Ligand SMILES: C[S@@+](CC[C@H](N)C(=O)[O-])C[C@H]1O[C@@H](n2cnc3c(N)ncnc32)[C@H](O)[C@@H]1O
């Protein structure tokens with residue numbers, strides 16, 4: 027692979043995804059538009075003034091060139107997505123199709139050890155979870171994380187006759203069982219939870235808590251003759267014995283974790299410095315939304331502390347973090363601060379401008395990144411320019427039948443076509459080639475397959491389904 031450079035792309039993430047290598051990313055976080063039927067824009071005068079994106083969906087948003095992949099690899103998902111039209115309407119069906127096309131590619135670029143966090147709200151989270159169960163496999167679902175983004179719902183939220191909505195949902199999946207996770211957070215020195223738990227200070231000023239309840243085993247735990255011994259003049263009070271072996275006890279004593287106090291009693295100490303951290307559950311109530319100096323004004327900006335937690339939990343230093351809907355690039359900033367590499371994509375030009383400003387505010391932090399608007403080319407697949415041998419292979423595979431009109435032709439009457447047109451990010455490699463007869467090839471031109479299918483009006487049942495899909 028080429029040398030990695032932190033990169034911000036301004037383009038449709040589907041095209042960029044298509045140009046990223048297989049299994050090249052360690053952690054994906056995405057915070058896509060939620061199909062909220064709103065138009066978001068940044069307040070005038072804020073750092074992001076002028077930035078906006080729409081969150082209203084129609085079939086126009088679906089990239090038809092990429093539908094083919096969904097039809098052939100996930101036929102069950104196609105049935106499911108079609109049923110959404112009857113349940114929730116066309117806009118939701120278009121939105122879920124749009125997301126599914128991208129999630130298929132995200133799954134492809136994620137390493138087998140990788141993790142995936144999808145930030146959603148209740149509008150579409152239940153539909154997306156089904157999509158993820160199918161693409162990642164239901165056994166790779168790890169958590170539904172609830173993030174409380176505010177406390178005390180605003181006045182306007184009480185207008186609706188329902189409870190105030192103050193949480194977002196983050197769906198956490200992994201690509202396999204072989205993933206890295208550190209589910210603890212280190213409490214800060216002045217954290218109230220830490221102050222309450224580590225409530226004692228030793229004569230060197232270090233915080234600890236008294237863990238003397240764990241010097242001896244409880245009699246209910248049964249007799250343990252091998253843990254019954256005399257140590258520095260102390261004896262186990264009953265046959266259940268000490269908690270530690272004699273050797274471990276002495277080691278702990280030497281480290282200062284077991285102390286013989288002035289009153290002659292033993293004390294066992296747990297020091298804050300040795301504490302791995304608090305184990306997290308899926309209910310995240312301690313991270314407020316982006317506030318104060320952190321605010322760029324970018325609509326829907328997420329707090330850096332949230333990304334910080336996800337990145338620390340599911341990656342290690344040097345790992346590649348990827349946010350395909352990066353907005354003002356909170357995930358990229360957090361990744362950089364934590365010594366990870368990153369790739370961010372946003373379709374809006376304004377998002378890149380905000381990011382570049384955001385980074386120059388953090389002088390020096392971001393000297394080494396590039397901003398691209400072109401589509402990268404995969405270098406993990408061999409570029410194979412259309413040739414006669416490719417034509418022969420395809421002819422055999424297609425059994426001499428045109429992918430458009432379904433009629434049989436001689437090899438000389440076929441043309442090699444790019445399934446995903448080059449203009450839409452499709453490349454020169456075998457999987458992106460098919461044979462079309464001269465007529466079908468001219469009809470299709472630089473357009474997606476769906477267009478050709480519509481034109482030739484094939485009667486075949488499956489293809490008929492494709493024709494009506496979303497229309
Ligand atoms: C909810 S915002 C992300 C906010 C981000 N997490 C942050 O902290 O600033 C969603 C973003 O996705 C972008 N977006 C929408 N469709 C896109 C696409 N097809 N490709 C890339 N970005 C897209 C929008 O421009 C918007 O900035």
Ligand SMILES: [Zn+2]
Nearest residue numbers: 428431463466
């Ligand atoms: Zn044909």
